[in-house]
Amino acid sequence: MRKEIRVEDILNAVCxxxxxxxxxxxxxxxxxxxxxxxxxxxxxxxxxxxxxxEKIGTVPLNYGKEKPYDHSTVLHGIKKIDNLIDTYRDYKEIAIELNSTIEYYTDNNIIVENIDLLQICLDNQLKKAS
Structure with missing residues (x-):
């Protein structure tokens, strides 16, 4: 059974x-x-x-944002990326890479608040795989 993808996994991957x-x-x-x-x-x-x-727009409150993003701001961002993915190959590749990273976090139940620590974890995983 596939684990549910958490918004934290997505945010970690984007960061x-x-x-x-x-x-x-x-x-x-x-x-x-x-x-x-x-x-x-x-x-x-x-x-x-x-x-x-609306919920997606409230997540930033946990990271120091004073007001949530409203649904129209979130929708604008979604449409913007959707159009860029349809138009430019580079953006499609970014989405594919983010998807792979998100799945890795989800499959391995990794929660990382420190990006440097995350990089060490991923580097070690790549070394083990090769």
């Missing part, structure tokens, strides 16, 4: 891929790299969990 922490992703800045990571979080959370857009 790792973009080399950011959750507080960075959920800041109010409009820097392109942070917005892109935030939108990927919205997209993956909606795709792989049963959370409503």
């Amino acid at each position: 790792r891929y973009f080399s950011l922490n959750a507080r960075d992703i959920f800041t109010t800045t409009r820097k392109a790299d942070l917005v892109e990571a935030r939108h990927f979080y919205f997209y993956m959370a909606r795709r792989y969990t049963r959370l409503s857009m």
Whole structure:
């Protein structure tokens, strides 16, 4: 039986891929790299969990955001990434890599708050596999 994918798994995967922490992703800045990571979080959370857009928008409250994102902001991010995936191969590859990482976290029941520790865990896993 497949384990349920947690929003924390998605957030960890997005943080790792973009080399950011959750507080960075959920800041109010409009820097392109942070917005892109935030939108990927919205997209993956909606795709792989049963959370409503409203609930997805409240998760950042756990990471220092003062107000939740409203459902229209979450929807905009989801549509943006969906369009980019349909248009650009690079974005499709990012989504595929994030999916693989999310499945790895879920299958191995990994919860990581420290990205450096996560990188060590994944490096060790790759060494064992080769």
